[in-house]
Amino acid sequence: MKKYLSGLFASAGKKLPYLNGIEINIDVPKIESHGDLSVNVAMLLTKVLKKNPREIALEIIESFEIDEDIIEKVEVAGPGFINFTFTSQFVSKIISEIINKVDRFGQSDKYSGKRAIVEFVSANPTGPLTVGHGRNAVIGDTVSNMLEWIGYEVDREFYFNDAGRQMRMLGDSVKQRYLQAVGDEIEFPEDYYQGQYIVEIAQCLKDEFGDSLREEDPEGEFKAKAQDVIFTDIKQTLNNIKINMKNFYNEKSLYDDGRIDDVIAKLKEKKLAYESEGATWFKLTELGMDQDKVIIKSSGEPTYRLPDIAYHITKYERGYDLLVDVFGSDHHATYPDVLAGLQALGFDKERVKVLLYQFVTILKDGEVVKMSTRKANYITMDELVDEVGSDVVRYFFIMRNMSSHLNFDIDLAKKQSDENPVFYLQYAHARICSMLNLTKDESMEYSLDHLELLVAPSEKNLCKKLHKFEEEVLFSAENFEPHRIANYLEEIAALFHRFYAECRIIGTEKSLAEARIALVIATRIVIKNGLSILGLSAPERM
RNA sequence: GCGCCAGUAGCUCAGCAGGAUAGAGCAACGGUCUUCUAAACCGUAGGUCAGAGGUUCGAAUCCUCUCUGGCGUACCA
Numbered sequence: 001m002k003k004y005l006s007g008l009f010a011s012a013g014k015k016l017p018y019l020n021g022i023e024i025n026i027d028v029p030k031i032e033s034h035g036d037l038s039v040n041v042a043m044l045l046t047k048v049l050k051k052n053p054r055e056i057a058l059e060i061i062e063s064f065e066i067d068e069d070i071i072e073k074v075e076v077a078g079p080g081f082i083n084f085t086f087t088s089q090f091v092s093k094i095i096s097e098i099i100n101k102v103d104r105f106g107q108s109d110k111y112s113g114k115r116a117i118v119e120f121v122s123a124n125p126t127g128p129l130t131v132g133h134g135r136n137a138v139i140g141d142t143v144s145n146m147l148e149w150i151g152y153e154v155d156r157e158f159y160f161n162d163a164g165r166q167m168r169m170l171g172d173s174v175k176q177r178y179l180q181a182v183g184d185e186i187e188f189p190e191d192y193y194q195g196q197y198i199v200e201i202a203q204c205l206k207d208e209f210g211d212s213l214r215e216e217d218p219e220g221e222f223k224a225k226a227q228d229v230i231f232t233d234i235k236q237t238l239n240n241i242k243i244n245m246k247n248f249y250n251e252k253s254l255y256d257d258g259r260i261d262d263v264i265a266k267l268k269e270k271k272l273a274y275e276s277e278g279a280t281w282f283k284l285t286e287l288g289m290d291q292d293k294v295i296i297k298s299s300g301e302p303t304y305r306l307p308d309i310a311y312h313i314t315k316y317e318r319g320y321d322l323l324v325d326v327f328g329s330d331h332h333a334t335y336p337d338v339l340a341g342l343q344a345l346g347f348d349k350e351r352v353k354v355l356l357y358q359f360v361t362i363l364k365d366g367e368v369v370k371m372s373t374r375k376a377n378y379i380t381m382d383e384l385v386d387e388v389g390s391d392v393v394r395y396f397f398i399m400r401n402m403s404s405h406l407n408f409d410i411d412l413a414k415k416q417s418d419e420n421p422v423f424y425l426q427y428a429h430a431r432i433c434s435m436l437n438l439t440k441d442e443s444m445e446y447s448l449d450h451l452e453l454l455v456a457p458s459e460k461n462l463c464k465k466l467h468k469f470e471e472e473v474l475f476s477a478e479n480f481e482p483h484r485i486a487n488y489l490e491e492i493a494a495l496f497h498r499f500y501a502e503c504r505i506i507g508t509e510k511s512l513a514e515a516r517i518a519l520v521i522a523t524r525i526v527i528k529n530g531l532s533i534l535g536l537s538a539p540e541r542m
Numbered sequence: 543g544c545g546c547c548a549g550u551a552g553c554u555c556a557g558c559a560g561g562a563u564a565g566a567g568c569a570a571c572g573g574u575c576u577u578c579u580a581a582a583c584c585g586u587a588g589g590u591c592a593g594a595g596g597u598u599c600g601a602a603u604c605c606u607c608u609c610u611g612g613c614g615u616a617c618c619a
Contacts (some may be wrong), residue, residue: 023559025560030561030563030565031562040560043561043600077562081561081562166618166619236618264561277617279617280615295617295618301581303619304618305555309618329547329613330613332614333613333615356547358547358548361612398553399556400554400556403549404555405547405612409602412554412568421567421568423581428582431579431581435578435579438578475559479559484556494566497583504577506577507578539591542579
């Protein structure tokens with residue numbers, strides 16, 4: 001519908017030159033009597049033309065060559081809006097397109113040929129994935145899906161660090177538990193990883209090696225075993241919520257490849273790194289930032305900035321056009337350093353898109369749950385998925401704007417009832433499948449020959465919303481706003497349920513019934529496609 | 543102190559590519575199944591869009607300030 005209007009204004013521009021070169025905003029009015037689409041261009045032109053906006057609007061309307069099969073009515077309203085009402089015939093045509101494209105409907109090829117890498121989760125393997133990681137995981141995977149829908153070839157990647165302090169602590173923790181397991185009476189330090197999984201890993205080592213590891217370095221067999229067990233578990237957890245990473249990128253390889261040294265050398269070459277107080281500093285003040293930061297500590301260990309820069313360079317080198325990073329809001333102060341580094345080394349930082357999401361507050365029994373991996377005070381993703389299922393978990397994490405704090409109410413998520421919004425969408429899909437089974441039993445088929453019979457308000461409203469799917473997917477993907485898809489689907493489902501309440505198929509005159517079946521099939525396709533973008537199942541019965 | 547995010551109905555949140563009378567779900571109240579799934583639909587009630595200025599023909603939406611909450615502001619990641 002919007003495309004048609006854009007064309008209409010483009011050709012009107014030939015007669016009214018002032019229409020050329022200005023952007024035509026096409027809006028959906030909130031009030032039904034204001035038509036299907038509305039344009040405010042006349043009001044924007046008052047200043048330039050020094051004329052009353054309603055006069056301008058009238059002049060524009062007169063210049064249109066209207067096809068009456070498409071546009072039913074054009075009128076000037078309010079302070080100078082131009083309101084368009086489309087014919088039912090035109091509006092319902094979308095059904096043919098949807099039924100034609102099926103699971104490709106909503107996809108676009110705007111970015112085809114482009115490659116994107118989405119880095120997400122990226123948790124160090126010190127413990128199981130918790131509900132705290134959930135929002136990151138679901139945002140990353142859903143954004144990846146959306147990018148695929150607009151043409152990108154997307155690789156999902158998990159970046160991790162198996163060196164460093166946290167992992168050292170992990171090895172120490174396992175060793176302590178092991179010593180306890182082989183009978184040593186020692187006290188387990190309070191600041192070590194407290195989780196039960198550490199005890200289990202230690203038990204495994206005891207079963208395998210007996211007490212022969214008493215003198216083993218914590219960073220040897222202990223750390224290796226822990227990392228192995230925990231990573232296997234993390235992969236399984238991701239799999240449980242339908243996430244498949246293409247790569248797990250180990251920070252360590254950046255050292256082995258000499259990439260870390262390379263970055264240092266290049267920064268020094270550009271006079272952007274210097275030594276002071278035993279450490280190596282990154283001269284961020286040179287790049288317009290507030291203060292210089294340490295990139296290599298006096299201990300000789302780099303800070304996160306250095307490997308992060310080196311890692312991102314590999315992404316450019318691997319040929320990605322778009323580099324998406326999904327981070328919690330606690331990273332907001334750190335990534336600009338990395339971007340500045342990339343830019344200084346000649347990489348286009350505009351290709352990096354950092355998605356920052358706000359933290360999740362977990363509510364259980366009406367209370368806030370404070371989580372910490374080290375203190376073993378957490379709810380794991382697996383526990384949650386076992387209780388409520390992958391669909392509910394994914395939906396809860398994606399249904400809100402990522403820039404807003406999210407309350408995750410575990411008790412609400414557990415309810416298999418109408419209080420749980422994900423069922424609203426799935427129920428619409430299941431209801432449709434059930435209807436279609438029934439019409440099939442009655443030997444009724446869909447037909448695209450009489451779609452113009454779909455004139456009831458609930459039919460027209462549903463069709464109008466179906467028109468917007470492709471645009472919605474494109475806009476959501478380009479703006480990295482996955483929650484919009486969830487909102488859109490809730491609207492489609494609501495319109496469908498209303499249609500269901502008002503319009504019947506069985507017992508209706510044949511050609512209208514056939515048109516309605518077509519509408520229902522089209523709706524099913526859109527709901528199913530939308531659910532698939534969100535990584536949710538589309539159940540055929542509930 | 544400085545920076546980022548947020549503040550919209552009792553609760554959880556949409557809306558924020560400036561538009562006409564601010565929405566949904568839940569919770570409350572009332573109605574709708576002898577015919578396609580009542581996990582649904584219809585209706586009632588509920589608001590100083592945190593507050594104050596400003597820009598504009600027009601502001602929940604953009605700008606400034608204030609207040610409140612979250613997160614940062616490391617030789618942790």
